[in-house]
Amino acid sequence: MKRRTLLSLMIAASLPIASSLLPGIAGAADAADVIRLSTTTSTENSGLLGYLLPAFEAKTGAKVHVISVGTGKALELAKNGDVDVMLVHARPMEDKFVADGYGIDRRDVMYNDFVVAGPVSDPAKLRGGRDVLAAFRKIASSGAKFIARGDNSGTDLMEKNYWKAAGVMPAGARYISAGLGMGEVLNMAAELQAYTLTDRATYGAYKARTxxxxxVEGDKSMFNPYGIIAVNPARHKDINHKGARLLIDWITSSEGQQRIAAFRPGGQQLFFPSAAGASPLTPAR
Structure with missing residues (x-):
């Protein structure tokens, strides 16, 4: 009942759920083989999960219900036991989540990087830059607009750190905190001819339409690692820990890692596998 209630509440609250991946979501919500995964909108918007999860489901017989939100919300859902496992990209928050006893078995999965995207007109004259702090200072002094995620996501936290390190921010209405997912922010930046910080994968998925x-790209500080974490079953007895471990084992296995590397929409690799000692899928427990 708890899972059905959670999903009903999230639908009512208009939180984005990858329903295209989840046939029969209402009827399957209480099934033992359902795995509830919270993840970031950037992971979902990139198309990666639509590519990966059908292979996992076909191999294991499990069904994955995806809830795509900002990293902060993904962690909150996991902390409350409303999901079984999460895939996010905010390492300090992930480490604290595990240290506080809410999650176990964190593993590296993959990485990509952040980039600064902007209009073709490039009003701040940033094109070709490799220093993100210098770019942010130019944006602030140029009069150009900047669209921020404003949703406590991993991208949002990284952007805030850059502004803090740069020691300056765009003034007034030139800085827009959208409170939206990455894909929506890219669309908004295109409409307003503004700059934004984005992960490379979601940028690639939205490039043609925006x-x-x-x-700006290539700054070492723009490295963007992703990790997967199981919710601690000692905290929440009714979670599907078996399913969480099954998904963790698969996505960090040789098969899962090879599929991540093979995800190349438009011929461009968007994610790079990083699981340590990837091995064949562990049998279901």
């Missing part, structure tokens, strides 16, 4: 260009 016309935005990468203007």
């Amino acid at each position: 016309g935005l260009q990468i203007v």
Whole structure:
């Protein structure tokens, strides 16, 4: 009943759920083989999960219900026991989540990087830059607009750290905190001819529809690692820990890692596998 109630509440609250991946969501909500995964909108918007999860489901017979939100919300859902496992990209928050006893068995999964995207006109003259702090200072001094996620996601936290390190921010209405997912923010940046910080994978998925260009890339501080964490069953007795471990084992196995590397929409690799000692899928427990 708890799972059915959670999903009903989330639908009522208009939180994005990848329903295209989840046939029969209402009827299957209480099934023992359902795995509830919270993840970031950038992971979902990239198309990666639509590519990966059908292979996992076909191999294991399990069904994955995806809830895509900002990293902060994904962690909150996991902390409350409303999901079984999460896939996010905010390492300090992940480490604290595990240290506080809410999660176990965190593993590296993959990485990509952040980029600064902006309009073709490039009003702040950033194109070709490799220093993200210098770019942020130019945005602040140029009069250009910047669209922020504003949703406590991993991207949002990284962006805030950059502004803090740069020692400056765009003034007034030139800084727009959208409170939206990455794909929506890219669309908004295109409409307003503004800059934004984005993960490379979601940028790649939205490039054709937005016309935005990468203007800054390659800064070492823009590295973006992803981790997967099981919710601690000692905290929540009714979670599907067996399913969580099954998904963790698969996505960090040789098969899962090879599929991540093979995800190349438009011929471009968007994620790079990083699981340590990836091995064949562990039998279901």
